[in-house]
Amino acid sequence: MTRLLVLAEGDSEELFVRELxxxxxxxxxxxxxxxxxxxxxxxxxxxYAGGNHWGQVRNSLRPLLGDSAAWVTTxxxxxxxxxxxxxxxxxxxAGTDTLSQVRKIETSLxxxxxxxxxxxxxxxxxxxxxxxxxxxxxxxxxxxxxxIAQRMRxxxxxxxxxxxxNQGKETHPSxxxxxxAIGFRKTAGVAVLKEIGLPAIRAACxxxxxxxxxxxxxxxxx
Numbered sequence: 001m002t003r004l005l006v007l008a009e010g011d012s013e014e015l016f017v018r019e020l021x022x023x024x025x026x027x028x029x030x031x032x033x034x035x036x037x038x039x040x041x042x043x044x045x046x047x048y049a050g051g052n053h054w055g056q057v058r059n060s061l062r063p064l065l066g067d068s069a070a071w072v073t074t075x076x077x078x079x080x081x082x083x084x085x086x087x088x089x090x091x092x093x094a095g096t097d098t099l100s101q102v103r104k105i106e107t108s109l110x111x112x113x114x115x116x117x118x119x120x121x122x123x124x125x126x127x128x129x130x131x132x133x134x135x136x137x138x139x140x141x142x143x144x145x146x147x148i149a150q151r152m153r154x155x156x157x158x159x160x161x162x163x164x165x166n167q168g169k170e171t172h173p174s175x176x177x178x179x180x181a182i183g184f185r186k187t188a189g190v191a192v193l194k195e196i197g198l199p200a201i202r203a204a205c206x207x208x209x210x211x212x213x214x215x216x217x218x219x220x221x222x
Contacts, residue, residue, distance in 0.1 A: 002218050003070040004032040007060055009052055011036070012186040013075045013128055019190060021215075024198055028219035035064070037076075052076055054085045061113060071118045071218055073211075074109075078102050079126040079172050086112040098125060098164065099207060122211045126166035129173035132189065133162035134204035135196040142192045143182040151180065156204075163205045 004025065008014040017034035025032050037052065037060045057076070064072045078098075083089050087108025091101035106121040113119065124130065132139055136152035155176060159165040166172050170179075177184040193201070202209045 002030045003067075004030050004215065004218065005064045005067065005070050005072045006032055006034045006075055007057070007064060007072070008034050008036055008075045009077055009128070010186070012190055015187060015190040016128070016193060017075065020193060020198060024212075025215060025219075028216045030215065030219045032215075034075075035060070052081055052085070054082065057085075058113070065113065065116045065119060068118075071120065072116070073120040073215065074122050075128070076123050077127045078105070078123040079166055081105070081123075085109075098166075102207065120211075120214060125163040125205075125207045127173045129177060129186070129189070130162040130165050131201045131205060131208065132177060132192060132196070133165060133173065134201045138195045138200075139182075139192055142195055143184075145180070145182045148180055148182060152176075161204060161206075163207055 006017045006021070008017055014034040014036055017032060022032040022034070037056050039053075039056050057074075061072065061074075064070070078101075081088050083092075085105065087105035090108070091104040094101065094104065096104075102123050102125050106123060109121040110116070110119060133152050133156045136149035136156070139152060140146065140149035155165055156162050159167070162173075165176070169175065174184075174186065177189070198212070202212055
């Protein structure tokens with residue numbers, strides 16, 4: 001049995017792990033468990049989760065990495081990462097393409113944590129909600145809003161694919177979905193991703209596909 005601990009940025013990412021990723025990976029002998037980034041702890045032990053600030057991510061990762069028998073990965077958005085996050089400022093200054101910047105930040109995250117052996121960093125490009133654009137037809141069908149699929153396809157094709165959609169505060173993937181007036185809510189939207197399915201997301205999103213393949217391989221390598 002291979003255990004995989006996934007540090008998720010928010011509630012929707014946690015649901016994705018529990019409802020899509022974990023059931024998929026169990027077929028490879030991998031048991032995936034999701035936990036959120038801890039943003040606040042109360043005196044009674046209650047925790048509040050959700051966020052991407054470096055101090056919170058680092059402090060949330062440390063106890064997971066302390067489990068020497070488990071692998072650890074992240075599910076954080078590249079979009080909106082603060083400059084304090086390892087590698088963000090350097091990647092931006094390099095002026096390279098987005099995917100190269102993301103890989104630089106992922107490498108910097110490993111370095112900042114002391115090169116843990118069982119750590120697989122992952123940032124969604126540009127945002128977790130980009131994966132809804134992998135199959136616009138399913139989104140239109142789910143919400144019953146004719147014309148949405150065409151608008152989504154146009155946005156994706158213009159950008160160069162779902163993972164390339166990111167044109168500012170009003171046009172990043174989740175903002176676009178909210179702007180379509182379909183009643184989109186992040187946590188409820190995971191049900192749409194279940195209809196889309198991992199194969200479609202994998203086919204449309206290369207960086208996601210590489211991450212998923214690496215996670216699947218854990219069942220063979222350990």
